[in-house]
Amino acid sequence: MEARHNQRAHYRDRLLQPRSSMAFIKVTISLMLLYFLSVTLCLAHPGFNFPWGGNGHFGGANYGLFPQFYQFSCPQVDDIVMSVLKKAIAKEPRTAASLLRLHFHDCFVQGCDASVLLDDGATIVSEKNSIPNQNSLRGFEVIDEIKAKLEEACPQTVSCADIVALAARASTVLSGGPSWELPLGRRDSKTASLSGSNNNIPPPNSTIQNLITSFKRQGLDEVDLVALSGGHTIGVARCATFKQRLYNQNGNNQPDVTLERTYYYGLKSVCPITGGDNNITPLDLASPAKFDNTYFKLILYGRGLLTSDEVLLTGNLGNTVALVKSYALNEHLFFEQFAKSMIKMGNISPLTGLNGEVRKNCRRLN
Numbered sequence: 001m002e003a004r005h006n007q008r009a010h011y012r013d014r015l016l017q018p019r020s021s022m023a024f025i026k027v028t029i030s031l032m033l034l035y036f037l038s039v040t041l042c043l044a045h046p047g048f049n050f051p052w053g054g055n056g057h058f059g060g061a062n063y064g065l066f067p068q069f070y071q072f073s074c075p076q077v078d079d080i081v082m083s084v085l086k087k088a089i090a091k092e093p094r095t096a097a098s099l100l101r102l103h104f105h106d107c108f109v110q111g112c113d114a115s116v117l118l119d120d121g122a123t124i125v126s127e128k129n130s131i132p133n134q135n136s137l138r139g140f141e142v143i144d145e146i147k148a149k150l151e152e153a154c155p156q157t158v159s160c161a162d163i164v165a166l167a168a169r170a171s172t173v174l175s176g177g178p179s180w181e182l183p184l185g186r187r188d189s190k191t192a193s194l195s196g197s198n199n200n201i202p203p204p205n206s207t208i209q210n211l212i213t214s215f216k217r218q219g220l221d222e223v224d225l226v227a228l229s230g231g232h233t234i235g236v237a238r239c240a241t242f243k244q245r246l247y248n249q250n251g252n253n254q255p256d257v258t259l260e261r262t263y264y265y266g267l268k269s270v271c272p273i274t275g276g277d278n279n280i281t282p283l284d285l286a287s288p289a290k291f292d293n294t295y296f297k298l299i300l301y302g303r304g305l306l307t308s309d310e311v312l313l314t315g316n317l318g319n320t321v322a323l324v325k326s327y328a329l330n331e332h333l334f335f336e337q338f339a340k341s342m343i344k345m346g347n348i349s350p351l352t353g354l355n356g357e358v359r360k361n362c363r364r365l366n
């Protein structure tokens with residue numbers, strides 16, 4: 001900027017001297033070009049939405065998202081997210097798990113666009129009523145609280161989709177897991193997809209083939225599948241989501257033979273054959289509130305809770321077995337890959353530029 005001002009002063013001095021009209025035109029055109037250049041550069045500061053819209057070219061593989069997006073427009077964004085979550089998670093540790101899962105359920109339906117947060121409305125059929133989400137997905141009130149604080153600090157600036165991504169990272173960190181540089185700049189959808197939610201989020205009794213196919217549809221590979229399944233190192237599941245493993249895994253009224261025996265008896269005491277469908281038990285029995293690699297160690301012992309956890313080891317397809325073993329042995333490797341795969345999942349079809357909007361209230365359209 002300094003150099004540009006000096007240059008401008010130089011041109012101004014020259015303009016004051018008598019010149020031929022040709023030279024005058026040349027100088028005028030140069031000045032116009034300079035002016036255009038400085039305006040363009042200023043507009044291109046992070047935090048502004050580029051008026052030329054679409055999936056920008058910044059960051060290449062990041063589809064137009066970049067970590068410094070709010071550097072000037074809302075520098076406190078991460079502090080606000082962290083301070084709300086610190087309190088919420090101290091009060092109820094499960095909140096971290098619920099928010100991590102919320103990001104997954106958002107990104108797998110129309111991309112990471114906060115579609116999952118929309119309530120039923122005139123043009124909206126909420127994803128909250130889908131089979132995977134109903135009576136299951138949580139954390140909406142905490143997102144509302146973060147959004148309210150952000151609207152006070154930086155009105156209509158931080159999208160709900162970015163809040164969900166930031167909350168997922170903060171939840172991981174506050175539970176003892178890895179951190180990562182998070183690309184930002186997602187905008188919020190004006191639509192939701194109940195059918196997308198029912199079809200794209202794999203059910204807990206999925207085969208390994210189902211899991212691989214469903215992740216592949218989102219541009220995620222087997223490495224991402226295994227690493228991201230490690231999200232089950234925190235949080236809980238309802239009996240309804242794994243009960244068939246206890247009483248009728250293959251339609252022959254027999255339990256799943258891959259379940260380790262004492263674990264199996266323990267689960268039966270939580271989940272009786274009739275009723276108790278909403279009773280809950282940890283996905284990682286050893287450390288349900290700590291983000292670590294015990295999830296993978298437990299799978300090796302036949303103590304993975306969901307069929308979808310178990311088949312990463314016993315499904316016998318691709319290299320998921322080797323990955324489970326390596327993450328069980330090496331927590332550092334798991335943390336590193338989890339961070340990479342979270343960035344990849346967070347980049348699923350974001351709305352950028354002039355697409356979508358920045359909602360004022362995450363539950364409804366502006």
Ligand code: HEM
Nearest residue numbers: 097098101104136202203204228231235236237238241308
């Ligand atoms: C691989 C396919 C996946 C399947 C089949 C699956 C399935 C499930 C199910 C059935 C539950 C329990 C829901 C309930 O009881 O109502 C659950 C909970 C959870 N899932 Fe997954 N999940 C998968 C992948 C992921 C991914 C990729 C993440 C995040 C990176 C994740 C994070 C979580 C967390 C943290 C919880 C606990 C939530 C809480 O306690 O509120 N899951 N998952």
Ligand SMILES: [Ca+2]
Nearest residue numbers: 106109111115
């Ligand atoms: Ca979505």
Ligand SMILES: [Ca+2]
Nearest residue numbers: 233284287290
């Ligand atoms: Ca754990």
